Amino acid sequence: MAEVTESSQDDTDLSQATPTGSRREARAATTASNKTVTKSRRSVMPKRVVTKAAAKKSARSVVIVAMVGGLVATVALPAYAAWQPESEAVTVQQMAAEDAQSLVIASDATDESFSRESYSATTSEEIDKKKAEEAAAERARQLAASVSTAAASVPVSVDLSMVAPGSGEVRWPVSSFTYTDINLFRPPSRPNHNGFDMLAPAGSPIYAAASGTVRVSQESLGGYGVAVVIDSVINGQSVSTLYGHMTYGSRVVSPGQTVTAGQVIGLVGSTGSSTANHLHFEVTINGSLVNPLPWLQSNAG
Numbered sequence: 001m002a003e004v005t006e007s008s009q010d011d012t013d014l015s016q017a018t019p020t021g022s023r024r025e026a027r028a029a030t031t032a033s034n035k036t037v038t039k040s041r042r043s044v045m046p047k048r049v050v051t052k053a054a055a056k057k058s059a060r061s062v063v064i065v066a067m068v069g070g071l072v073a074t075v076a077l078p079a080y081a082a083w084q085p086e087s088e089a090v091t092v093q094q095m096a097a098e099d100a101q102s103l104v105i106a107s108d109a110t111d112e113s114f115s116r117e118s119y120s121a122t123t124s125e126e127i128d129k130k131k132a133e134e135a136a137a138e139r140a141r142q143l144a145a146s147v148s149t150a151a152a153s154v155p156v157s158v159d160l161s162m163v164a165p166g167s168g169e170v171r172w173p174v175s176s177f178t179y180t181d182i183n184l185f186r187p188p189s190r191p192n193h194n195g196f197d198m199l200a201p202a203g204s205p206i207y208a209a210a211s212g213t214v215r216v217s218q219e220s221l222g223g224y225g226v227a228v229v230i231d232s233v234i235n236g237q238s239v240s241t242l243y244g245h246m247t248y249g250s251r252v253v254s255p256g257q258t259v260t261a262g263q264v265i266g267l268v269g270s271t272g273s274s275t276a277n278h279l280h281f282e283v284t285i286n287g288s289l290v291n292p293l294p295w296l297q298s299n300a301g
Contacts, residue, residue, distance in 0.1 A: 164207035164262035168301025225272025
């Protein structure tokens with residue numbers, strides 16, 4: 001029984017001792033326990049280890065960033081160098097004057113005028129017709145040339161003793177002829193006819209209207225056909241007389257030859273641009289064409 005009592009006493013002492021302990025000591029013990037647990041947790045966390053590969057990757061990133069920056073600077077520097085800030089302010093008027101465009105026109109420029117004759121045939125029918133006309137004109141020219149050559153090779157007999165009737169410095173180039181209004185100098189229907197046409201039979205003698213020097217004598221003088229031109233001086237004026245459409249081979253004078261008024265120079269014909277036998281007679285005084293008929297009527301003896 002004594003052991004039981006002793007055992008009970010020990011329990012009583014323990015129960016009584018707890019309340020009497022210091023509360024500060026209890027809180028201190030609790031705090032120390034918590035710190036021990038926290039320290040244990042921290043010691044359990046693994047440490048971060050930096051490997052060599054990660055270090056190389058980081059260094060490479062830095063190098064790439066530096067290279068990109070260098071390239072940007074290289075591209076930007078020329079543009080920056082090319083641009084130079086203006087030292088002075090520029091007005092809008094100055095900029096417009098510098099950038100203005102100009103058009104230079106020659107002083108002799110003229111407007112281009114167009115007429116009906118400026119356009120040529122476009123349809124196939126018109127082109128064929130034009131070609132046929134050109135071919136016909138070429139054949140006629142060749143035929144006239146052959147006739148002229150053949151006629152020139154056979155001289156026409158001309159009586160050189162013939163002299164134009166009358167007297168004085170000027171004579172009628174044909175002694176017997178006829179004419180109509182269309183044969184006059186520049187009639188309304190023929191404003192470009194610069195002479196006087198004397199209708200006469202083929203082979204009728206043609207006389208020099210005035211004394212002078214032969215300047216032209218040839219078998220083909222354009223539309224005049226066989227023609228002669230004589231230069232004279234009458235009453236102090238320079239006078240030139242032209243005789244056209246004469247018969248092939250009938251010319252009896254040559255360039256440079258001196259002739260007298262009324263001297264025979266050839267025969268009436270229908271050569272060149274002519275449709276009938278006649279003499280086309282022109283008179284030029286001091287370089288200007290005049291009407292031959294009134295001139296002959298006033299001066300021929």
